[in-house]
Amino acid sequence: MTTTVPRPGAHVCGIDAAMDVIGGKWKVLILWALAERPGLRFGALRRQVPGITEKVLAAHLRELEADGIVHRESYEEVPPRVEYSLTAAGLRLNEALAPLGAWGREHVLDGARRP
Amino acid sequence: MTTTVPRPGAHVCGIDAAMDVIGGKWKVLILWALAERPGLRFGALRRQVPGITEKVLAAHLRELEADGIVHRESYEEVPPRVEYSLTAAGLRLNEALAPLGAWGREHVLDGARRP
DNA sequence: GTGGGTGGTTACCCTGAGGTGAGCGAGCAG
DNA sequence: CTGCTCGCTCACCTCAGGGTAACCACCCAC
Numbered sequence: 001m002t003t004t005v006p007r008p009g010a011h012v013c014g015i016d017a018a019m020d021v022i023g024g025k026w027k028v029l030i031l032w033a034l035a036e037r038p039g040l041r042f043g044a045l046r047r048q049v050p051g052i053t054e055k056v057l058a059a060h061l062r063e064l065e066a067d068g069i070v071h072r073e074s075y076e077e078v079p080p081r082v083e084y085s086l087t088a089a090g091l092r093l094n095e096a097l098a099p100l101g102a103w104g105r106e107h108v109l110d111g112a113r114r115p
Numbered sequence: 116m117t118t119t120v121p122r123p124g125a126h127v128c129g130i131d132a133a134m135d136v137i138g139g140k141w142k143v144l145i146l147w148a149l150a151e152r153p154g155l156r157f158g159a160l161r162r163q164v165p166g167i168t169e170k171v172l173a174a175h176l177r178e179l180e181a182d183g184i185v186h187r188e189s190y191e192e193v194p195p196r197v198e199y200s201l202t203a204a205g206l207r208l209n210e211a212l213a214p215l216g217a218w219g220r221e222h223v224l225d226g227a228r229r230p
Numbered sequence: 231g232t233g234g235g236t237g238g239t240t241a242c243c244c245t246g247a248g249g250t251g252a253g254c255g256a257g258c259a260g
Numbered sequence: 261c262t263g264c265t266c267g268c269t270c271a272c273c274t275c276a277g278g279g280t281a282a283c284c285a286c287c288c289a290c
Binding site for chain 4: 024025026053055056059078079080
């Protein structure tokens with residue numbers, strides 16, 4: 001965990017770097033949710049991504065924040081309020097994922113295999 | 116409940132489907148190599164992707180073939196000759212990965228935080 | 231005081247993707 | 261005969277990413 005595991009072999013091309021960033025099990029869903037509804041709070045984000053646990057959500061948010069994808073705005077209030085949103089890089093990453101999403105949609109709808 | 120999202124079309128959006136296809140550790144590198152040099156043989160492909168083992172390469176090739184990404188042409192000769200290339204879907208997937216690669220390249224070169 | 235809600239943290243466990251190494255069946259160079 | 265190439269396959273093992281659950285500090289409503 002820590003701050004993004006120091007990968008031994010570094011990245012062969014930019015795609016590995018991106019894969020490293022979105023390699024987590026829920027990262028793309030978090031990106032999805034934050035792109036659609038910026039400024040989500042922790043609990044709301046958890047409800048937005050069904051099945052994820054607090055630990056994993058917190059860990060993924062920290063990794064995404066360390067990667068400069070997610071901006072974390074913490075208000076010193078009571079009860080504590082923390083809002084998450086995408087940075088410019090996160091928005092561009094989300095846009096870069098769009099063709100992949102289109103491919104997946106087309107591929108899944110067309111092939112429709114995978115029992 | 117132990118394993119969230121068993122296998123079936125639990126894909127929330129097309130991105131998960133694509134992530135499922137390219138989720139392996141070496142899949143993108145295999146796609147890369149096959150896109151640049153179509154018709155690679157097993158051994159050549161292994162040398163093209165340094166660090167991968169035969170078992171993992173074979174397993175990934177089978178998954179990619181099952182996903183309709185890779186075409187496997189096996190010639191009944193001695194010594195056995197098998198050539199791998201991308202299908203149309205594989206080529207389109209590779210093109211869909213281009214923006215992601217560009218993002219990763221830009222992100223890595225811009226941030227340059229990773230050792 | 232008790233319960234609920236906030237946003238986390240800590241400790242432990244467990245599955246499965248991936249790594250390791252060996253072997254096979256055929257042919258050919260030496 | 262020996263050893264090498266070729267395209268895998270099998271059996272075993274490691275390790276880290278993720279799952280489970282309890283807990284913390286704080287405050288409000290009851």
